[in-house]
Amino acid sequence: MELGTAPLFDLPAAAAARVVEQPAVAEPEVPVKTFTHELLDTIGEAHRTIAELELAKVQQVAHWANLNALPSPDGAATITERGLDTGLPVAGEGAPLVSDFAIIELAPILGRSLDSARSYVGCVVELAHRLPQIWAKVGEGVVPVWKALRIADQTRLLNQPAAGFVDHQLAPFASGCSWAQIDRLIEEAITRFQPDLAEARRRRAEESRRFDIHLDHAGTDGVVPVDGVLDVADAMDLERAISGKARELASLGDEDSLDVRRAKAVGEIARDQLTLDLTDRNTGGDADETSRPRPALGRGIELFVHLTREALDTVEGAEPSDGACVGRLQNLQVPITAEQIRAWCGSAGRIIVRPVLDLAGCEPIDAYEVPDRHRRVVVQRDHHCVFPGCTKRAERCDADHIVPHAQGGVTCPCNEAALCRGHHRAKTHAGWGYERLAPAVYLWTSPSGHRYLVTPADTRALDPAPDEPGTDPPDQ
Secondary structure, X not given: OOXXXXXXXXXXXXXXXXXXXXXXXXXXXXXXXXXXXXXXXXXXXXXXXXXHHHHHHHHHHHHHHHHOEOOOOOOOOOOOEOOEOOEEOOOOOOOOOEEHHHHHHHHHHHOOOHHHHHHHHHHHHHHHHHOHHHHHHHHOOOOOHHHHHHHHHHHOOOOHHHHHHHHHHHOOOHHHOOHHHHHHHHHHHHHHHOHHHHHHHHXXXXXXXXXXXXXXXXXXXXXXXXXXEOOHHHHHHHHHHHXXXXXXXXXXOOOOOHXXXXXXXXXXXXXXXXXXXXXXXXXXXXXXXXXXXXXXXXXXXXXXXXXXXHHHHOOOOOOOOHHHHEEEEOOOOEEXXXXXXXXXXXXXXXXXXXXXXXXXXXXXXXXXXXXXXHXXXXXXXXXXXXXXXXXXXXXXXXXXXOOOHHHOOOEOHHHEEXXXXXXXXXXXXXXXXXXXXXXXXXXXXOOOOOEEEEOOOOEEEOOXXXXXXXXXXXXX
16 A cells, blocks of 8 residues: 655655754754743653553563463363363464463453453564564554554454555554554455455445435424435435535525535435426326336546556566555545446446646646646645644645745645645644655654654654753754
8 A cells, every 4th residue: 555655764865964954054043942842842751751661561561472372272262161271362363372371360460351451462462473564663663552552453353464464564654644544454455365355345235225214203393314324436426416505505595504504405406306307297197108217327437547657667468466456445545346346337427537647747837826736746645734643634635835935935746735724824823834855755843943754654753852961952
């Protein structure tokens, strides 16, 4: 899974130097150290101390689990029977079995119930044995312990190839990924390496589709509840229709809330559809004519094909890559099977294929307004808001001029970045500043002088711990 277009920390030499060295100036401005800034430093130190203790604990539990692992699966069971100490398969396939008596002894030490301790040990074993690359990042302090354990909890049901895929793809980006991105990667792993399971889940989901209008709940209040489960494409079509009709109602002077206008829109759409039935059912027309369905217009399908340089250079007749059977629904950023794409395209009345975008291209224009083609490049390149730690999707962000247009900044993808509205305001009015070091790599400076490097992988604080010997003070 490609979460960005820039290699992790593979920066040009000049850009890397700018990260570690402050530019030389004749008389540097030293920010005034306020009590608030001192509290921020203290909070940061406490956070680092807690992180170090959590890392030490999980490493010790992993070592303890290895010492209490069953040497052989012979006679192992999922429970302890008649006082016999049996090994528990607390993690996924291929991971060692851990003595249940040992877990019983560990549980009160951790202050956990037996079931909670089994689950915790299982996550640690899963992480140490089936996710070695993420485990290494945990040891380096790059990925926080709590996040790695939660990832491990989600991979325990995967087979070994699927777990290995998640480990390899996620390790460089785990610290900066949102939970939605992690869930989508796990779904993709199931689709790639457990296709039978993925197809069975898709078919079960298809059978669960329904749409219920609870007219039996109608009363004097004049409203009824409606709920359902729809195909994703049908749901998006319905959402577009309702949103458009709600906006239309507002433009016509409807002052109700958005929720009320959306509810009204459903009724408007239903009445509009009924008016399309041109057969006069009250004139005694032919029964066959009145029951004949009108032809469906069909949905429109918009396809974006993402190709790497390796794919473009692949010789004809070469074997397809492992991910050939997996697509991605860009509207919702979720993986989908090739079979689902075939089903949608089979019912499409119109198919649009968008041109390939060169994310490294440069197209400066004279105007201040960011054109749609620039915005598409920014969305595909940045993926999310580039403010430190923010994961809001780029589709919902502003395309910000890094160097303001009023200060000579050009309107070009190389001077544009995705910023959500709140962080856009912070950059404009609250003293935050940033610069672009490479595609999708940004250096931020806070009002208190703290610096953060934002990459496609994660956000890293660049300032040393306060009062650490041999380092510059944070305000320099």
